[in-house]
Amino acid sequence: MSLFHFKKGKDAKAVKEASLGVTRKYDLRPGKCYVVEEAPPSVSFDAFANLVSTSDGGGGAVGLAVTRQHPDLVRQKYGLERTPVYWLATRAGEGVISPTNLGILTQTLVKFIGENADGVILLDGLEYLVSNNDFGKVLKVIDQVHDHISQSGSRFILPVDPRAFEPRELALLERNMERISGATDEG
């Protein structure tokens, strides 16, 4: 089984969503990485969907999502018609990234940052990555993404379930990130 299940020539291309004409609710600055302590990752997805579906002067951001949830469900709930949504899973198929292949994951994210001046990345499934890899290796991926994001006009959203990490691990994950606060109150 291939570890990265994209058919040749079928690499998902990032395309802007049509603007919905609703307000931009999250002020996520270009070149910044944001951590959201929550489970399930509803604030993270809401912020991501809001950024790609709303115009802020120059139009909506181009998005890329990597998620543990099935892409069809994510697309339906968040109205994502053009945004690439990769599934973090061990199943074979198009648009699937294996949790054990951190190289392909990093390459996908870094490539997107390089190709999109005003992008937004959502990486949902950090706990799953850590359960399939050494924490230090996953941290290196996050650090690499951070370095690329901070030299770009893109943003990075990382939902984290704080129950799944030791305080030291959380501190290491969050040390270069800004926290989206107020995420615990849901209605």
Add this chain to the structure above:
Amino acid sequence: MRILVVDDSEAFRRVMTELLLKAGYRDVKAAGGYEEALEAYKESHPEIVFVDMVLPGRSGVDLTREILSADPKAKIIAMSSIMNKSLIKESLEAGAKDFLLKPTNAIALSSILSTWSE
């Protein structure tokens, strides 16, 4: 500021009301259906109305139109648990000012309220 929350889910109404109270909005009313919402609107003339687009019986889009036909200055925020683009478009065309995805959170809610309370 007077706020009305219209949603058929009692749990959502309760949590949304708690979020609004926590954010400092004291005058919050809630209605579970179309007719109850119309009555509550006529009684209190809220400045902002959060309307679930999927209500039992007549839709939230119909409710938006009916409130706006009686009071064109009403500020209605459409809500739904999925970002259905055609439903959002229909809601905005009916006169809703904005859209809020359910479940919501303090950040999205406070952004909506600060935008539309002016």
